[in-house]
Amino acid sequence: MPAMPPKISPLAPERFPEIPSIAGVRFAAGACGVRYRGRTDVLLVEFAPGTTVAGTLTRSLTASAPVDWCRQSLPGGVARALLVNSGNANAFTGRAGVQAVEQTVRGVADVLAGRPSQVFVASTGVIGEPMAAEKIVAVLPALAKDLAAGAWEEAARAIMTTDTFPKGSVRTARIGGFAVTIAGIAKGSGMIAPDMATMLSFIFTDAAIPAPVLQALVAPAVDRSFNSITVDSDTSTSDTVLVFATGSGAKHPPVTDAAAPLVADFRAKLEEVMADLAQQVVRDGEGAAKFIAVTVTGAADDRAARRIALSIANSPLVKTAIAGGDANWGRIVMAVGKAGERADRDKLSIRIGGIQVAKNGGVVSGYDEAPVVEHVRGRSVAIETDVGIGQGRATVWTCDLTHGYIEINADYRS
Amino acid sequence: MPAMPPKISPLAPERFPEIPSIAGVRFAAGACGVRYRGRTDVLLVEFAPGTTVAGTLTRSLTASAPVDWCRQSLPGGVARALLVNSGNANAFTGRAGVQAVEQTVRGVADVLAGRPSQVFVASTGVIGEPMAAEKIVAVLPALAKDLAAGAWEEAARAIMTTDTFPKGSVRTARIGGFAVTIAGIAKGSGMIAPDMATMLSFIFTDAAIPAPVLQALVAPAVDRSFNSITVDSDTSTSDTVLVFATGSGAKHPPVTDAAAPLVADFRAKLEEVMADLAQQVVRDGEGAAKFIAVTVTGAADDRAARRIALSIANSPLVKTAIAGGDANWGRIVMAVGKAGERADRDKLSIRIGGIQVAKNGGVVSGYDEAPVVEHVRGRSVAIETDVGIGQGRATVWTCDLTHGYIEINADYRS
Numbered sequence: 001m002p003a004m005p006p007k008i009s010p011l012a013p014e015r016f017p018e019i020p021s022i023a024g025v026r027f028a029a030g031a032c033g034v035r036y037r038g039r040t041d042v043l044l045v046e047f048a049p050g051t052t053v054a055g056t057l058t059r060s061l062t063a064s065a066p067v068d069w070c071r072q073s074l075p076g077g078v079a080r081a082l083l084v085n086s087g088n089a090n091a092f093t094g095r096a097g098v099q100a101v102e103q104t105v106r107g108v109a110d111v112l113a114g115r116p117s118q119v120f121v122a123s124t125g126v127i128g129e130p131m132a133a134e135k136i137v138a139v140l141p142a143l144a145k146d147l148a149a150g151a152w153e154e155a156a157r158a159i160m161t162t163d164t165f166p167k168g169s170v171r172t173a174r175i176g177g178f179a180v181t182i183a184g185i186a187k188g189s190g191m192i193a194p195d196m197a198t199m200l201s202f203i204f205t206d207a208a209i210p211a212p213v214l215q216a217l218v219a220p221a222v223d224r225s226f227n228s229i230t231v232d233s234d235t236s237t238s239d240t241v242l243v244f245a246t247g248s249g250a251k252h253p254p255v256t257d258a259a260a261p262l263v264a265d266f267r268a269k270l271e272e273v274m275a276d277l278a279q280q281v282v283r284d285g286e287g288a289a290k291f292i293a294v295t296v297t298g299a300a301d302d303r304a305a306r307r308i309a310l311s312i313a314n315s316p317l318v319k320t321a322i323a324g325g326d327a328n329w330g331r332i333v334m335a336v337g338k339a340g341e342r343a344d345r346d347k348l349s350i351r352i353g354g355i356q357v358a359k360n361g362g363v364v365s366g367y368d369e370a371p372v373v374e375h376v377r378g379r380s381v382a383i384e385t386d387v388g389i390g391q392g393r394a395t396v397w398t399c400d401l402t403h404g405y406i407e408i409n410a411d412y413r414s
Numbered sequence: 415m416p417a418m419p420p421k422i423s424p425l426a427p428e429r430f431p432e433i434p435s436i437a438g439v440r441f442a443a444g445a446c447g448v449r450y451r452g453r454t455d456v457l458l459v460e461f462a463p464g465t466t467v468a469g470t471l472t473r474s475l476t477a478s479a480p481v482d483w484c485r486q487s488l489p490g491g492v493a494r495a496l497l498v499n500s501g502n503a504n505a506f507t508g509r510a511g512v513q514a515v516e517q518t519v520r521g522v523a524d525v526l527a528g529r530p531s532q533v534f535v536a537s538t539g540v541i542g543e544p545m546a547a548e549k550i551v552a553v554l555p556a557l558a559k560d561l562a563a564g565a566w567e568e569a570a571r572a573i574m575t576t577d578t579f580p581k582g583s584v585r586t587a588r589i590g591g592f593a594v595t596i597a598g599i600a601k602g603s604g605m606i607a608p609d610m611a612t613m614l615s616f617i618f619t620d621a622a623i624p625a626p627v628l629q630a631l632v633a634p635a636v637d638r639s640f641n642s643i644t645v646d647s648d649t650s651t652s653d654t655v656l657v658f659a660t661g662s663g664a665k666h667p668p669v670t671d672a673a674a675p676l677v678a679d680f681r682a683k684l685e686e687v688m689a690d691l692a693q694q695v696v697r698d699g700e701g702a703a704k705f706i707a708v709t710v711t712g713a714a715d716d717r718a719a720r721r722i723a724l725s726i727a728n729s730p731l732v733k734t735a736i737a738g739g740d741a742n743w744g745r746i747v748m749a750v751g752k753a754g755e756r757a758d759r760d761k762l763s764i765r766i767g768g769i770q771v772a773k774n775g776g777v778v779s780g781y782d783e784a785p786v787v788e789h790v791r792g793r794s795v796a797i798e799t800d801v802g803i804g805q806g807r808a809t810v811w812t813c814d815l816t817h818g819y820i821e822i823n824a825d826y827r828s
Contacts, residue, residue, distance in 0.1 A: 062751030062759045092747040094776035127744025128777055324824025330541025333506040337476030345476045362508035363542055406817050410738025
């Protein structure tokens, strides 16, 4: 049983947001005891008929059985339910893991009178331990009876593992003059690295969006949100982002093109919800005491900029320097150098907290460290570097590396 | 002034090895006060005329001025002297950094009556601070007078930064029936990542080896030694491995081909010295409490095997689990999955301390964790994984990630 760190991240938002019900979405959370005691650990979400789904899944080559299941079901584009459990990732569990997914999916299809291929699943927790699917199946009838609209915070809590706070976000978007709601929940705290989305995030909207259009909206937004965060450079076997569009009661004009001006506001708000949730994951990074935004400009292209930004954001030496309130910008230079992307050392410039520290390949003349140290000692640190090559730019969010991370991870599981 | 952690790594060798003098190599260490007080911080090495040199340098795009200098001089293949200082890396110091190198190199050429292009230099320490070259130049005449054979431990101490023990290694090799000596020193403890060699290592031999042959011997040996270690995935701007062959008094037959049977023993012993020094760097990894060997077999090729091994060895979650004495092998599965190289999840097998933990994509039946936990709680941990694709194999060495790393790096420099 993992010892959960009792205290809430100092970077946590003040409160869980007020999120209205979304037509066509009902939740029920329960305790099935797969691993944890005295808390909820399973979430069932039911969707109205006609709900479409899009998503992105981990690119890990040791992906979990639930991820394999979702990858197979996503092209269908239709969702009737989502089942999420915490405590066991059902990853690296071989044939038994596949059977566990099939068993739970069938269980959900039975209680909701739906098709297994329209039931999406996600599991998070320990890797490599057989999962007691029967414990989940046993609580499904009770969950089906409990289904109700709007229990967002409860839903977010049921999917937590080492998270210290539940994560939610909501925006209202307009499509052709009609308001729709986009709301989501997420979990994640460690084993967080980009290029694969966060561990788990589920986003819901009452807009009516055909699955292929939804997928075209989701992919670029995930790149600029979940794929732009890192806690520890370790990529989960379970990373899953799913977006469900119920269309329940939607009055807006038909959406047929992800690039159309009709969905410009929806697209922007969807990315806002994703970026908000992604940043909450970083704010709950294991042991995090500081929130760090790394912006790289002047790279060969945006992809190169993101790789350089990630090299900085993943550097243990940069992260520990910031943890120690040390304005050791030489470590930023090092991280740019190891990124493997083009950078002109002799044009490199660095700003920390908006203050120019280095330019043209050297420290600025008359450099005064005092205000930079003051910034780095705060809760929120901004690093900007221009690498002097081209127009590429990217921002990545991360947290510092502290004793808390070591404490949580040297003890978790045993 | 960095607060040096006072205690010696628990993984340190019992003592510095006995290393004989090498004909044609003379050392002098001194204190010039570039950064540290009360310790030596500059090393001058003089070589007999006709000494050849080969080496590998960091691939960092923000390489230091001394690295740029060595890259320019290496094709000459001839070395008259080596100058190393600790405390300031002379990296990201712009035009002033280049001038500092020129000034010190000229100083050495003057006191030894040699050519600047035959003087090799290396600097290690803080990045981004202007280096007071005049302090180094000022002590050169005294160093030149002090030059003497055989002061290996003193030499190794003068180049230390956060190292907790001096690193040396020696082997005797036979070339055509004649004995030659290969001896080296190294420094490095943090900012250690492969693909670039360790921070600094200098190896000396009295064999007579033409520079192109020496280079052909050095490159593959570096790949299997310094390029196969990692402490924290951070790559230094100063990584330098230089090998000097004096040929002084050598009686062996002429060496003209790196692949010839004549140099088979030399080749093997050179790699042994490099592997010994590389492993000592890991044993002095910042905060290290355990030495970890990661072997990957069954990969598509050796390069793929090394990337997978490095993914495991660089994973903060694997390293913290081992620090905590936790046999959390699910994190090894995760690290294989994120490596980006082909792996067959359903054929994956894992051994820890020689004990089979998982095979064919799942935990072994009747798995008994107790002996595995006992192994992981020891000072030396062996992880082996077969990824079920091909014949590629690689071994990488690393250390665990502990509170010590955070302590050293949240405070270093400030």
